[in-house]
Amino acid sequence: MKRTEYTIPVRLDAKTFRRFSYFDTLKLRKRWVRPVVFALILIAFAVVALISRKPQSGMITAVLLAVGLGLPLVYFGSFFSTVNMQVARFGLDKPHRVYTVVLNADGVHVTNNQKAEAPVQVPWKEVQAAFRAKGCIYLYVNAARAFLLPDGQGNAPAEEIWEYLVKHMGDRCKF
Numbered sequence: 001m002k003r004t005e006y007t008i009p010v011r012l013d014a015k016t017f018r019r020f021s022y023f024d025t026l027k028l029r030k031r032w033v034r035p036v037v038f039a040l041i042l043i044a045f046a047v048v049a050l051i052s053r054k055p056q057s058g059m060i061t062a063v064l065l066a067v068g069l070g071l072p073l074v075y076f077g078s079f080f081s082t083v084n085m086q087v088a089r090f091g092l093d094k095p096h097r098v099y100t101v102v103l104n105a106d107g108v109h110v111t112n113n114q115k116a117e118a119p120v121q122v123p124w125k126e127v128q129a130a131f132r133a134k135g136c137i138y139l140y141v142n143a144a145r146a147f148l149l150p151d152g153q154g155n156a157p158a159e160e161i162w163e164y165l166v167k168h169m170g171d172r173c174k175f
Helices: 014-029 034-054 057-089 158-172
Strands: 006-012 096-104 106-112 122-125 129-132 135-142 145-150
Touching: 006 145, 006 158, 014 057, 014 129, 014 135, 014 145, 034 057, 096 145, 096 158, 106 135, 129 158, 135 158
Parallel strands: none
Antiparallel strands: 006 096, 096 106, 106 122, 129 135, 135 145
């Protein structure tokens, strides 16, 4: 028998947070595209400079390659470092409860377990999207805020929770 309400007391850990950060930044928002395009453009100019065989073309090629490869490396290194600093700041080395999500006919209700604040209540029609990823569901209540629903933490199997989301959100649920 299918439930009409699902409760997920979310215990967040470093691995789940990192996977979400990589998904959100690199896959969903595609923030890897600009650094890669930048690198490709500068590499192409470096090749053209090298082929021209003019005086100083070796120096220009070296500078273009250094900048074209260096800046994207700094960008990605900074991103991964920031994610690691967030893991440390939030104390995710040891899993702990961060919030409780309740899914029912009215929508999504979220209670913060770390600090006293008003619960978040979002009707189904306002929930932006849900994504099924390895070991977790990412539930975006708006473009800037998502709640993670790790598998095995709810009062039902993850597939049943996913089916409930699909029932209420339709094509806003994506794999």
